[in-house]
Structure formats: C-alpha cells, structure tokens
Amino acid sequence: MKNFTIIIGIATMVFFSACTSLEKMVDNGNYDEAIVKLARKLSGKKNKKAKDLKMLEEAFQKVTAEDLAYAERLKTTGRASNWDEIFNIYQKIDDRQDLIMPFLPLVSKDGYRAKFNFANVNSLKNEAANNATAYHYNEAIRLIALGKKGDKRAARQAYDGLETLEQYTDQYKDSRSLKEEAQFLGTNRVLVKLYNNTFGFMPREVEEEIMSVNVKELNTFWTQYYTKSSLGYDFDYVARLDVDNIDISPEREYINRYIDEKEIKDGWQYALDEKGNVKKDSLGNDIKVDKYVKVVAQVIEINRQKSATASGRFGLFDAETKELIETRPFSVDAHFSDFASSMTGDRRAISDRTRGRIKNYPSPFPSDLLMTMDVAYELKELMKTEMRRFAI
Template sequence: MLSSGDYDGAIDNAANALRTNKNKKGKQPYIYMLEEAYAKAQERDLRQIDLLIKDANPRNLEQVFTTYHKLNDRQEKIRPLLPLRMMKDNREAKFLFQDYSEQIVNSKNALSKYLYDNTKALLATKEKSNFRRAYDDLLYLEQINPGYKDVQKLTKEALFKGTDFVSVSLRNETNMVIPAQLEADLLDFSTYGLNEKWVAYHSNKQKGIDYDYGIVLNFRQINISPEQVKEKEFEKEKLVKVGLKKLLDSRGHAVKDSLGKDVMVDDMRT
C-alpha cells in the first residue's frame, strides 16, 4: 500500500491491527507502517492544499475544506492508539499532530460564501439545469453550514424552478359516463409511481405555474370487474341405512343370540 501511494489504506490497515494487543512483538511492523504512512499522507495533503491556495481558484475551495477535514480525521484515528513503542529503535512512534480547527472554519466560511453567491447567480438565470445545480449546491451548503443565511428558502426556490410541471387531462372516448371518483383515481399519477424529483404531474392546473408539458389521456374502453371474489368449498357427509348386516365380534365371527341365531344390526353407509 505504501509503495502504491495508498497511504490512508495503509493507515486503516495498521490502525485496525493495533486496536488490540498493540504491545505484542508481532504488531511491530504495523507500528512502523503507521508512522511512515501518516507522515507521507500528511505531507502530501499539506502540499496539495498549498498548491490549491496559490492557484486562487474559488472552485478549489471545496477540496481545500475537505482536505483539512481529512487531515484532522486522520490524526483523530491514530490518537487513541498512542503511545506506540518501537522496540527495535527503542523509541515511541512519532506523529506530528496539528490543530486544524481554524483552517477548517476559515475554509468552510469561504466555501459557504462561494456556494451561496454562485447559487444566487444560477437562480437568476432561466435554465432549469442551472436551477438543479443550484439545488444540489444548496443542499451541500446546508449540510456543511446549517442555517447559513436564507439557504432553506433558496433551496425551495431552486426545487420549484428546476421542476418540469406536466398538465394531465382526460378525454373520454368511451360510450359510458366515467364517475367522478373513477376519473379522479385515473388522474392520480402519484399511484402510478411516475412522480420524480424533477417532474410533477398535475391533473388540475395550479395558479402561478407555467406548465412545461401537457398530457392528454384518451380512454376508449374501460373494463370493470369485481374487486374481489371469494370462494369457499364445503364437503358434507350423511350416514344412510341400506339394510341389515351380521354383527361381528373382534375376531370377525358372527355373534349369536340365545337361540343360536345370528345377531343382525343396521348397515349404515355414507
């Protein structure tokens, strides 16, 4: 991982191994790997931030902000593991920790201002694609800086402006009268699962909305069937006397009466 430049992968691997029994001799390679990977990752990120700041491109503000966060999160991942003793060198592993709180706050404020100003400019255009970009940026702005100015109001505005509104009407070409409730159900597009983030279907036009598209539903035939059919099957049996038969004992022999005659009983069958 170190040779490929995946320093954070190496840090995660080593940190996971050192969470238990960190003082065992078999864990020493992980300590050396952690120290080297952390130093290289920190040096790389600080160098990248320096380059981005010198470039002075406001589009880089998000990367600066997230990189400072990454620097802070990385050292907080290692801090609970300390101290880590390097037996071969007879010293503790060295990790240069810094307080990035000021840089995080400053970069967040700069990014927030850029996103806010940029979304205001996007909302002043007439392109729906710009409104949708503004919406996504405003959601992100609310995530990193909750309650910033009137972001929630602008988010609703961006969602409204970026939505394609579709007017839906019904044309009855059948030879029957469609009940009002059935017509309302047929025009209720929410039951069809068609409404999307940027598409809204209205069966009744609303004031203040300029509709982008119109749909006319032509109904030529309507087949109505029972909502539910329930069936139950019952089976009944009845014993009927069909005659007489000899009474048999447990061994299958005919039972005799006192006069030596066979005892007869009713022969009942279903």
C-alpha cells in the same frame, strides 16, 4: 511431528506475507490502507514490535505531507470549485489523526516510542468551509438566474449546491429561500386532462369520477401533477387521456341445470362373510362397518352477467410546443356477475360451490350508468400506473 512442522511452516508464511503486504502498501503509497491495518494489528497488543511502529510512523508522515501539499496546490489554482475537495482533504487528515490518537503512547516491547507530528487543521478546515459555502451560494444565484429563464437543469444544480452548502452551515444569508426557489424552478409540472371522444356517451358523473384521481400519489421530488389549469402555473407537460369508446354489453341471463350427487355415511351395518354370517373380531365381538348411501339433488342455477369496456389513449405532450412526446393505447373492463341456485332432492348431496349460491334470485342488473362508473374507477387506477411510466 511432520504435520506439526507443516502447520508451523504455513503460519510462518502467513506472518511474513502479512508483513510483506504492509511494507508493499507503504512502498506503493497506499498509506491509509496501511495505517488502518497497522492500527488494527496494534490494537490491544501488549508486545508491540518497533518495526510495526516505525512503519506506522512512516505511512502517517508521508500521507499527511502529501495531503497538505495537494491541498496547497489546489488553492494555487484559484478555482473556487476546489474548496469542497480542499475541505475533504483536511477532514481526512483530521479523521486519520483521530484514528491514531486513542492508541498513544505507542511503545514497543523493546522501548521504542513512536512519534507523530499532528497537523492542526482546524483553522484550515474553517477557511475551506467558509470559501466553499460562499462558492456554492454564489453559484446557486447564477444557476437560479438561468432557472428563471427556463433552464430546469440549472435550477436543480443550484438546489444540489445549496444542499452541499448546508453540510457546512445550517443557513447562509438567504440560502433557505434560494433553495426553495431552486426547487420550484427545477420542478416539472404536468397538467392531467381528460378528452371525451365518445359523442356524449360519457355522463358528467363519469368524467368527475375519472378526474378525481389522486394525483398527489404520482408526485415525485421534481415532478408535480395537477388536474386544474386555473392554479396560475406555467405547465411543462400535458398528460392527456383520450377516451374514444365506452361499450356496455347487453344484459345476459343463463340458466344451467345439473345434478349434484355423492356417497354419504348413513349409519352402520354388520360385516358379513361369504356365507352371510356376521363376522367376528379376535375377541368374538360382532364386526360393524359404516353404511354408505348415494344421495342426489337436482339444481337449477341462474347466472346474470353484464360488462363495460372503455378504450382510448394516454398521451404526453409538451405544453408549450404541443408536440406529442409519448402515446400508449389502453382498454379497461368492468364486470357484473351473480348467481342464484335452487334445488330439489336430498340437500346433503349438494357441493360447496352450489351451497354458496343457494338463494331465490340473483341480484338485479346494474344500470348502464353504474357499469360506466365501475369502468371509470378501473380507468382511474390504470391512469396512475400509466402516468408513472411517462419519461418526464
């Protein structure tokens, strides 16, 4: 009985705490929060309390009046930039009314009927939308004019404004073409250039392999990369790749002799006791055990190795002033390695490693050109990683 009394007491405290919380929300001006909580509380409830309905009425009336008054104050400032906020206020009023509408009529268990004066904000929303659209369009024209003078930030702001305009209407005058122009003007264009400082050690094929990098993979919304300067663009940056050295190692061949050995099962034999007699199991049968023998193989392994290394610098320059903005060194490697092994002795002794290398001869050494092409491929992949790190 004592526990039951405690539970009832806790439930009562929670109930009064919830009521007090809602009343405090209304008293403190947190009307929308109170309206949402009250709507949830009243949803599907048959025995509604007049106190809750009156609280909902009060919150709804006060917040609607405040919103309408605030929208009017914003209008009186005469600032065209306020129209987005004014539209959002009317939209909020609309959303709030849509929240309550499905619950109507709201009648308490003792017959109290809640009354709500809904504001017709459709014409006000249309007015705000039209004025906001005109504002963003005119502002975009002003910002694009600055973009044409080289102000990329202004062009991007124009693009953002035209994006906002499209929230009100699919198209306004020539807003779509203006948006394309804003994006074009706001985009950074980067020319990727290769400088061969190896004194003729880099063949033409290698340069072509490096510059075949797929720069489209590097493109972002506001940054575009190019490998050709003949496209008629004014470039903002030059991403410069200086290859200073390409080193090819000598061809190296190593011979390694080693022995593989292991114990393997080779049939069976009878198990003997200490006296040399055949052991018996519990049924009197002879006991057999696996017989193991040691097998050995002699292995001769040939290993061929060759490598190439390219080193230099990645640099980002201002295309107009030629000023160096950022630079980073690089070094990339390409390796050739192949094995061939032959054996004598018992083939059962060889390891899995040896078995995978059994063949008469290793592959021939690649030419210096092929090694340089391999290192060029590695450099091309590194380029994409490094250029993504540039602070453009």
